[in-house]
Each structure stands twice: as C-alpha cells, then as structure tokens.
Amino acid sequence: MNKTWWKESVVYQIYPRSFCDSNGDGIGDLKGITKKLPYLKELGINVIWLSPVYQSPNDDNGYDISDYENIMTEFGTMADFDAMLAKAHSLGIKIVMDLVVNHTSDEHKWFIESRSSKDNPKRDFYIWKDGKDGKEPNNWGSCFSGSAWQYDETTGQYYLHLFSKKQPDLNWENEKVREEVYAMMNRWCKKGIDGFRMDVISLISKDQSFPDGPTNGGLYGSFESCVNGPRVHEYLQEMNKKVLSKYDLMTVGECAGVTVEEAKKYANSAGTELSMVFQFEHTALDNGETMKWSTKRIPLVPLKENLTKWQKGLNGVAWNSLYFCNHDQPRIVSRLGSEKDEYRELSAKCIATCLHMMQGTPYVYQGEELGMTNTVFKSVDDFRDLESINAYHELTENGIISPEELFPKLCHQSRDNARTPMQWDDSENAGFTTGKPWINVNPNYKKINAKEQLTREDSVFNYYKKLISLRKEHEIIVYGDYELLLPDDEDLFVYLRRLNNNTILVACNFSENTRNFDYNDIGNGRVLINNYKDINLNDMKLRPFEAFAILF
Incomplete structure (x- = not known):
C-alpha cells in the first residue's frame, strides 16, 4: 500500500x-x-x-x-x-x-507576437492553419459554441481555440x-x-x-x-x-x-x-x-x-x-x-x-x-457564464430549440x-x-x-x-477496498469498505421514501456517522435521505 x-x-x-x-x-x-x-x-x-x-x-x-x-x-x-x-x-x-x-x-505576449506575422519566432507557439475551400481547416466546434477556428486577417490564417476565441490553443x-x-x-x-x-x-x-x-x-x-x-x-x-x-x-x-x-x-x-x-x-x-x-x-x-x-x-x-x-x-x-x-x-x-x-x-x-x-x-441577462450565454444564442437563433424551452434547462445546468x-x-x-x-x-x-x-x-x-475528521482517524476510509451492494436499487446506494479485518457499511437513501433495510449482524456495528438524530440498528429502516456509516 x-x-x-x-x-x-x-x-x-x-x-x-x-x-x-x-x-x-x-x-x-x-x-x-x-x-x-x-x-x-x-x-x-x-x-x-x-x-x-x-x-x-x-x-x-x-x-x-x-x-x-x-x-x-x-x-x-x-x-x-x-x-x-x-x-x-x-x-x-x-x-x-x-x-x-x-x-x-x-492578450498574452506570446500570442500578440504569434499573430503579428507568419515569420515571427513565436508563430509556432500556437496552432495556425490555412482554410479549406473558403472554410475553416476542419469542422471542430468550440466547447463554448461555434467553430473552434478563428480567422485572423493579419496573416490570412486560422488559429485553433477549443474554448473561447480569446483562448488560442x-x-x-x-x-x-x-x-x-x-x-x-x-x-x-x-x-x-x-x-x-x-x-x-x-x-x-x-x-x-x-x-x-x-x-x-x-x-x-x-x-x-x-x-x-x-x-x-x-x-x-x-x-x-x-x-x-x-x-x-x-x-x-x-x-x-x-x-x-x-x-x-x-x-x-x-x-x-x-x-x-x-x-x-x-x-x-x-x-x-x-x-x-x-x-x-x-x-x-x-x-x-x-x-x-x-x-x-x-x-x-x-x-x-x-x-x-x-x-x-x-x-x-x-x-x-x-x-x-x-x-x-x-x-x-x-x-x-x-x-x-x-x-x-x-x-x-x-x-x-x-x-x-x-x-x-429571472432572465438571460442574469447569466455571467460565457458557455451559458453563447449556448442560448446559438441554440435559439439557429432554431434548434425555443427560448422558452431552453431557459429552464440553462437555469438548471449553468x-x-x-x-x-x-x-x-x-x-x-x-x-x-x-x-x-x-x-x-x-x-x-x-x-x-x-x-x-x-x-x-x-x-x-x-x-x-x-466526515473530514473520520477520514483522518480511520485508515480504512482512505485505503480500504470497495464493494457495491444492491446495484439495481433505484433509491439506495449501499457499499462496503474493507481493510485488514475491518469492514465499513455505508448506506444512503436518495429518495423521499422510507425503505426497509437488512444487513447481517448490523446491530453489532459501531455507528461512525449518521445524518438523523437517532438510529435504531435493531429495526433497520432507511428514512428519507437517511445515510450512515457503520464500522464492524
């Protein structure tokens, strides 16, 4: 280890x-x-x-x-x-x-030099290409919408930017x-x-x-x-x-x-x-x-x-x-x-x-x-994130999705x-x-x-x-092996950690439903942490969003 x-x-x-x-x-x-x-x-x-x-x-x-x-x-x-x-x-x-x-x-000094001329010593610090048939060198898109290539009139070539056009690669x-x-x-x-x-x-x-x-x-x-x-x-x-x-x-x-x-x-x-x-x-x-x-x-x-x-x-x-x-x-x-x-x-x-x-x-x-x-x-004007603002304009102005349909999705994921x-x-x-x-x-x-x-x-x-203090106290939390239980349960995330002769059971209910839960000898464990004020290991039910870790 x-x-x-x-x-x-x-x-x-x-x-x-x-x-x-x-x-x-x-x-x-x-x-x-x-x-x-x-x-x-x-x-x-x-x-x-x-x-x-x-x-x-x-x-x-x-x-x-x-x-x-x-x-x-x-x-x-x-x-x-x-x-x-x-x-x-x-x-x-x-x-x-x-x-x-x-x-x-x-605006980095390297790029200012690089874009100044094709024979500048810093030219090859960035990725410059000629266009193809009057278009960009290839079809790559930027992570922030639009093409990943920006035409630069000074030298008549395109530079690559996988993000904003102000972020040359x-x-x-x-x-x-x-x-x-x-x-x-x-x-x-x-x-x-x-x-x-x-x-x-x-x-x-x-x-x-x-x-x-x-x-x-x-x-x-x-x-x-x-x-x-x-x-x-x-x-x-x-x-x-x-x-x-x-x-x-x-x-x-x-x-x-x-x-x-x-x-x-x-x-x-x-x-x-x-x-x-x-x-x-x-x-x-x-x-x-x-x-x-x-x-x-x-x-x-x-x-x-x-x-x-x-x-x-x-x-x-x-x-x-x-x-x-x-x-x-x-x-x-x-x-x-x-x-x-x-x-x-x-x-x-x-x-x-x-x-x-x-x-x-x-x-x-x-x-x-x-x-x-x-x-x-409340509106697109509230956004400051370039990705969100660019996506709104690209997707709505190209008719891919209506502003009314897109806005709540932007609000959730921005x-x-x-x-x-x-x-x-x-x-x-x-x-x-x-x-x-x-x-x-x-x-x-x-x-x-x-x-x-x-x-x-x-x-x-x-x-x-x-939680942070427990990680410092118990080596098993840092280095122990991991085993998932109940992989198909749509509410419960339950797994084991094992190191040497110790086991930790971690059980988390990601729903608003109370769920019955059973694990052998759970009553013999020591509760390391739980998010309800009480916990009954003899009658195990996982209440809404209940979570605990038990050491055996």
Whole structure:
C-alpha cells in the first residue's frame, strides 16, 4: 500500500471571484481568502485548490491567462498572494494552483507576437492553419459554441481555440512552448506552492492530421482526436521529469474524455505522470439531448454503476478523485438531493456521506459544506457564464430549440449556479461584499449561511467537519477496498469498505421514501456517522435521505 499525504487529504476548492471580497468592489480577492482561512482550518481541510488568480482579461473568468506570473489586479498583488500562502502554511493548509496551459489569452505576449506575422519566432507557439475551400481547416466546434477556428486577417490564417476565441490553443508540438511552461511551473514551485490542478490537460496533444470530427447532428463536429491525444502521456512524463518529480506535490489532471484505462496511465502508481485525475462521466448523467442542457435529475442506478467502475478499476493501480461539485458544475443538492426545506440538509449530508466514504481524495467546493443550492435566474441577462450565454444564442437563433424551452434547462445546468457568492451570513449580499456583487447572490442566503451553521451542532457544516475528521482517524476510509451492494436499487446506494479485518457499511437513501433495510449482524456495528438524530440498528429502516456509516 503506497501511502502519501495527498491520498489522506481533503481538498477545498476556492473560486476567488466569489469567495470573499475584502475591499467592497464586488469581486472576491486574495485578502478575502486570507481572512477566511481560519474558517477552513475549523472545517478540517488540508489543501486548497485555488482557481486561477493570474493576470487575465476575464473572458472566461480567469481561465484565459495573459500573464502566468502576475496576479489579476482585481484579486490583489503578488505580495497579497505571498501573505495568503504563508498564512495557509502556518495553519497546516497546502495550496494547489490552477495550471491552465492548453491555451492562453489572446492578450498574452506570446500570442500578440504569434499573430503579428507568419515569420515571427513565436508563430509556432500556437496552432495556425490555412482554410479549406473558403472554410475553416476542419469542422471542430468550440466547447463554448461555434467553430473552434478563428480567422485572423493579419496573416490570412486560422488559429485553433477549443474554448473561447480569446483562448488560442498552445502548440505543444513545439519544444520551446513546453520549455517555457516547465520553467514557469518551476518558478511557482520554488515560491512554495504544493501542487497543480491541471485544466483540460487531456487536450494538449492534437492529432497532427487535424481530421474532421463526427457531427452527431450538431452544427459542428467534436474534436475527439484531441482527447487523450497521441503524445499526451509523453508530454506529462516529460513534465514530471523536469518539474513535478523535483518537489513534494499533489497533481490532479482535469481529463475530459478519460477512460479507466487511460486514467491508469495518467495517475499510475509509479508516479511518472500525475497524482490523480478528474473524470466527468458521472457528472454528465443528467445531461440533455441538446448539448448538456436539461432539467433532469441524476439517475441513481447509472451513478452507482459509474462510480463503482472507477472505484474498482483504479484500486491498487491508480488513485481516484472524489467530487460532485466544482466551478463548472451546478450544485449537487439541486441535481441529486432535494431543495425542499424538510430534506435539503438531510440530502446534503446523504450526498456527502456517499462520496466521502469512498476510496480516493475528496474535494469540497466552496459552499458545498453548507448545502448551497442552485440559484434563481429571472432572465438571460442574469447569466455571467460565457458557455451559458453563447449556448442560448446559438441554440435559439439557429432554431434548434425555443427560448422558452431552453431557459429552464440553462437555469438548471449553468455553471453560474456554482459561481454565486459564498454565503457567509444573513447580512446584505450574504456578507460576501459591501459593494455590488459581480453576480447576483442566491436569494436563499438568509436561511443558508456559514454564520448560522457554525452555531448549530446538527448543521451541514458540522457534518462535513465530522466526515473530514473520520477520514483522518480511520485508515480504512482512505485505503480500504470497495464493494457495491444492491446495484439495481433505484433509491439506495449501499457499499462496503474493507481493510485488514475491518469492514465499513455505508448506506444512503436518495429518495423521499422510507425503505426497509437488512444487513447481517448490523446491530453489532459501531455507528461512525449518521445524518438523523437517532438510529435504531435493531429495526433497520432507511428514512428519507437517511445515510450512515457503520464500522464492524
């Protein structure tokens, strides 16, 4: 059993723009994060994953970077960053930075040079192609709608952007690009950071024939030849050799399109690439027929099947990351739990129990520990997310779906649900800012906020705190094997964890129905955690959204 600190950690993701505003400009900042570090220490997390804080024009909320080694003016200064890092380390909290190197901003100095002329030394830092028959070089579509190619009149060629047209893709085939990226990473590591979360890292290697992708009935083809591309593992092994292996880091790759077999390479136990990956299969189970947009609920049987596949598939050969929420996902209580007053907290605790008791490193997204829910959008004007805004215009203006039919689906699935301000208290703007927030606060902040939950023993916050402490106390929760029970039950998610001579039974009822439940010798177990105030092991019924973990 290969034990490491990052396997035994719990990670908390901070989306800086929405976490805490220290100066009243309506935008969260580094000083705000520093101010709230004692709150995170109280929760018990070990690691912060910090979404991008680098200089950026903010076309995609900081994931379009114009300078990797300066801090976004709205967030503060490098001195503010250094102070935050020092304070976090003093509290025993590590900092993992977001690494965005599939693309840069079109305002990055490399791209400004690259687009200036065909013979500029930086020309091949990006991917430039001639058009075909007066059209784009191929049919690839952008993740943010429209073509993945942008015509540039200066040189009469197209550049590739798998995301916004202001996010041109770097050309990883160019060794000089890789050298620049590794040098930048080394400088951050020497500053004392503790790792990297790597944005869309599975897309950095492109098939150099640039073939058309299947259209699947859409306006544009997919770019399947970019996912897990031909040289991606070569690049990551090179990165590991030149940067990662020199420091004691945690690394996690955001790997769109990753399979279990590919994940065994990315997160191999030999440590030649990354610590772990994010896969997205389970977060796509409620996607709709029109791109991802829907009002569906995540179906439990396919969810169990998928998570079990990853638990079993990586056991002993790679490592899982455990998450439901992040800055790109709607709130999980609204997708898998219940927003009803009588069930919201129970369902938030049920979801947390199910996830945190699995094998892997758990991730908590800001506000998840409070049971925050999706917000209320009154019109398209309320959206700030580029993906949501672009999808609305593309799908409605091309007659694919009516605005009336699309709007509730956007409301349910928009990334903006995760980006509403952190709900600190019941004062104006939820205590996030004294100014006008950059995005509207969720109206339910008066009843869902940290100040109220910190004072209440049975709050969602204190439940997360207990779950996190249990992981530190019981090795079986971190390293134990996993076995699913009742795979076809549409309400119950039940599984076992085993290590040495110990067993943990985890049972979660994801419905509003009371269900009979039987497990041999359950009365002989010790309850580690349960989300109702009472539990009767001699007459076992699982009440609505009831969850518990029992150690034998």
